Amino acid sequence: MKKSTRFGWILGSLLAFLASGSPTLASSLAVDGSLSDWGITVADNNGSLFVPSIPLLYYEVEDQSDTAGDGGYVGPNYGGQNYDVEFLGLAAQGSRLYLALVSGLRPDNGFSRFGPGDIRMVINGIAYGIEVGGGAGGGPGAAITEGADGSTYTLDSHGVTVAYNVAAPAQTAGSIWRNPAWILDPIAPQTPTQFQGGTYVGSADYVYTRNDVTAQHAIIELSFDTSLFGAINSLEIEWGPSCGNDVLEAYGQAPEPASLSLLALGLAGIGFRRRRPGATGR
Secondary structure (H helix, E strand, O other): OOOOOEEEEEEHHHHHHHHHHOOOOOOOOOOOOOOOHHHOOOOOOOOOEOOOOOOEEEEEEEEOOOOOOOOOOOOOOEOOOHEEEEEEEEEEEEEEEEEEEEEEEEEEEEEEOOOOOOOOEOOOOOOEEOOOOOOOOOOOOOEEEEOOOOEEEEEEOOOOOEEEEEEOOOOOOEEEEOOOOEEEEOEEEEEEEEEOOOOOEOOOOOEEEOOOOOOOOOOEEEEHHHHHHHOOOOEEEEEEOOOOOEEEEEEOOOHHHHHHHHHHHHOOOOOOEEOOOOOOOO
């Protein structure tokens, strides 16, 4: 069964910040896999609270429930906690962009189930990939940080992981690549979830907790210097499991100059949610 949820919003405040050199929009953040400095709580047994107490550029919450199980209804279809994407937040300090993702994806890396996909960005119309990394999993695993082995997962027709492969030596966790070749998930409607190759751009400060923090959530936290990409006029960021079961997407276009000051003051923040139709197999 494939549950497909897609979030989209206008990131006017982010692009205004990058274009205008506005003051820092977030308090001090550390890329350590703990999101307490984001002002949110990630905890087991429905103890999470994904409403930030600090100002972020933007965030979206799908749900905070840990009780769905594999077959529970999490909307718009059945999928369950192991399939779920729950929180996506963006913040900025100086020239650095920070991203935090929380999912119910199996923190043991989903081997023989559903592994993590890579992070896909489209900046000024050019596609980039950020390597998430991972491993064979199948049990408890420590956090993965930048420089660890990259990975790709071989999937069957249901999106279930049947093999794990180490990526090319340079494609380490947190590395950023321009125009890579994207691997599509096998369940319609197919989406790009893993990548190989491309041109190396740089590396992010990066951590992927797996079950290093909680038993019911996986956390990806990273930051990178936006100067790697020059002036950013349009931006799209998306992530989902390797099976493409559930996809989070943030995107935006640079505002007109006349509206820039209003956006920088936080007076504009247009957001909306759209869903892709889901298949009903499994």
